[in-house]
Amino acid sequence: MTSPLLEMKGISKRFPGVVALNNVSFDARPGEIVALVGENGAGKSTLMKILGGVYQLDRQPDGQPDGQSGAGEIRINGEPVVIQSVNDSMRLGIGFIHQELNVLPNLDVAANVFLGREPRFGGFLNLIDRRKIEAETEKLLKRLGVDVSPRAQVGDLSIAHRQMIEIAKALSLDTRLLIMDEPTSSLTLAETNRLLEVVKDLRAHGVSVIYISHRLGEVTEIADRVVVLRDGANAGTLERDEMNHDRIVQLMVGRDLRHVHTPKTDSIKPDYFIVENLRTRRYPNKPVSFTVGRGEVLGVAGLVGAGRSEVAQALFGVEPALGGRTMLDGEELKISSPREAISKGFCLIPEDRRNLGLITDWTVRENVTLATLTSYARAGLVDFAAENRAAAEMSSKLRVKTPSVEAPVSQLSGGNQQKVVLAKWLLRKLKVIIFDEPTRGIDIGAKSEIYELVNGLAADGAAVIVISSDLEEILRISDRVAVMHEGNLTGILNRAEASEEAIMRLAVGHSKS
Amino acid sequence: MKKEMSIFILLVVLCAITAILNPRFLAPENLQNTARLIGAYGLLGLGLGAVIITGGIDLSVGSVLALLGVLLSMAVRQWGAPGFAAVLLVIIAAMGLGWLHGFLVSRVRIQPFIVTLCGLLFYRGLARYIAGDETKGFGDAAGLETLQKLAVGNVFGVPTPFVLLIVVSAVMWVLFHRSVYGRYLFAVGNNEDAARYSGINSRRMIVSAYIICGVLVGIAAVVFAFYTNSVSPSSHGSFYELYGIAAAVLGGCSLRGGEGSIIGILVGTALLQVLRNLVNLLGIDASLDFAVMGAVIFIGVLADQLLKRKKDR
Helix, strand or coil, X not given: CCCXXXXXXXXXXXXXXXXXXEEEEEEECCCCEEEEECCCCCCHHHHHHHHCCCCCCCCCCCCCCCCCCCCCEEEECCEEECCCCHHHHHHCCEEEXXXXXXXXXXXXXXXXXXXXXXXXXXXXXXXXXXXHHHXXXXXXXXXXXXXXXXXXXXXXXXXXXXXXXXXXXHHHCCCCEEEEECCCCCCCHXXXXXXXXXXXXXXXXXXXXXXXXXXXXXXXXXXXXXXXEECCEEEEEEEHHHCCHHHHHHHHHCCCCCCCCCCCCCCCEEEEEEEEEEECCCCCCCCEEEEEEECXXXXXXXXXXXXXXXXXXXXXXXXXXXXEEEEECCEEECCCCHHHHHHCCEXXXXXXXXXXXXXXXXXXXXXXXXXXXXHHEECCEECHHHHHHHHHHHHHXXXXXXXXXXXXXXXXXXXXXXXXXXXXXXXXCCCEEEEECCCCCCCHHHHHHHHHHHHHHHHCCCEEEEECCCHHHHHHHCCEEEEEECCEEEEEEECCXXXXXXXXXXXXXXXXX | CHHHHHHXXXXXXXXXXXXXXXXXXXXXXXHHHHHHHHHHHHHHHHHHHHHHHCCCCCCXXXXXXXXXXXXXXXXXXXXXXXXXXHHHHHHHHHHXXXXXXXXXXXXXXXXXXXXXXXXXXXXXXXXXXXXXXXXXXXCCCCCCHHHHHHHHCEECCEEHHHHHHHHHHHHHHHHHHCEHHHXXXXXXXXXXXXXXHCCCCHHHHHHHHHHXXXXXXHHHHHHHHHHHCEECCCCCCXXXXXXXXXXXXXXXXXXXXXXXXXXXXXXXXXHHHHHHHHHHHCCCCHHHHHHHHHHHHHHHHHHHHHHHHHHHC
């Protein structure tokens, strides 16, 4: 058993209000591909950002990592190290290829690869040795099997190529440990295969790779080990011969929760809202079809990037769909702007509450009445008394905790802000309500209040769609669960079939079996 | 209310200081003249205010004044159009330009700065070309007395442009601060995406703001044309947009959009004109005219920033 190249022990990280990592251990051996997997929010990125010097692990109050209790320590080749900056990390031979690539599109390939470390002629002028840079870059690119000229403008290259350039850069830095965060999320099948070959080749040359990915197919293809995180803690490690999809999914999800679901009375009228072959701008070749009943809550699960928000935006008219049709109560709809959607009885509670759901400079009253202002107007002029009454009523009905409706909405907590967003829409007659991550960043107490509201809306006869990355939440409030993966609707589960594992399987790309 | 209060106090203080240092400030002709200028420039300030509230800007105002001035003169002198028809033509032309700006900003998505900067250059050049680079005037053409009175006349001793400004301001105050339209306009200026998500037709709102600016610039063009009684296409209206922008900013409009007050713009305009008057009456070198204004505007905005920071702490 070769000694570890990297050992991370007892790593904890706390952010205000949330524990991102709790006593996590992770190690990597030389020339090994270790996959790091987990649900959204499990702590994978946080752990790697600590390794990459972007974050710092929590230390004991006296500022020293306590070797005795084994808390918070990182060792490279057996030697304890302190990583306080990206530079520190790089100097230790750790390379990080982020999900959002860090290349400079306005420069050429060679310049990007040697950025900041250009070999120079020395002397008075200390000019950059272009020829040397290009020759070296050429060598690296050949090694990676990339057919691109060192003089090519990076801005003109595909994402797959840009990724290769980042790898070339890492190699030129004598990287011994390469972290790759969701490297294939933007690649085609062919490019993905190419990348996997390159990663295997890196391993053959003694470079260790930490491979973060949701795509279990890739993980089982190339990883020597897979480390699973769940809720900020270690959930388990599987060696190559123990690895299979089901076991990985089981570790990712692991909870044994009893889900409280309010039994629906029979009053669901199916096929009230029909979506047929909807194609979004982001996934133009992946038509999505589903229906929502009147009085039903359809949960939409999936991993980040699955295309759920895009569907919501297409339905609401923010980003018009490229194709497909929608029908509400038998009537075909042509929606190309939020205004039209609203006039047909739609509403969208957006994911980005602060920037899209509210005008944060305004008061509670002004926000609550924004979508219904014409109802308190006579001859175009606002009747303040009527407006005030409506705002106060709705605000107390939803139990929004605020000193008054004249308070600036920025002073409210996340949960109460979300209620203000809801209040804005509840003043209208709604037929289809789409929630996008309704309880993100909201405490438990407020969450249940929001769930009550969601159920109430369905009970009042609307068709409700709830997009959420929180499996517990989805299972709690949904009558049926649609799952998306990379733009595809991989399956719709009814109550009996819906379990966290079933959802996870569909979310990572399996089709319903 | 606080913001308007503070520049209003500043205005009063400034008037007091000027009056003390040179009592001629309070002479009827001087007050009338200042009021006349406030009236004319105030229209520009209101127009620019509307656009700034949507988060945009209009740098072409001065050049449009020149172009419309030339148009007005040619309509009356060369085409023999009756006065009111010519005025109508000018205002419609101004609205058209306003619509064009609004369209380019909201549909084609070009930054307002760029659109109107190009306008500034283009309209000026166009004005010079159409006028053959000659100064255009109105001579003593008959039938124009009523229009001339618009610029140089008085209504019960109060200069007509000033009265016009008050009337327009009253309408705009109601429109911006009491109507649904106004609420939507501020919403779009503050956060266009959030406004769209709430069902507001943000594109239409933006275009309407530029059209409002166009109408006001059109009216101002008529006033300025008859005030100077001659339009030199190369210099007429030069830098006037800066007066408008300065008035709007002093009056509380944030260049980021979503903030502004009609009353504030009025006080801001008055402040600037009183300042000019002050420079004149105190015998300060005329060349420092702009320097004084620039300094005062800067200090005004700086003070506002510091006060805001203090409040947030």
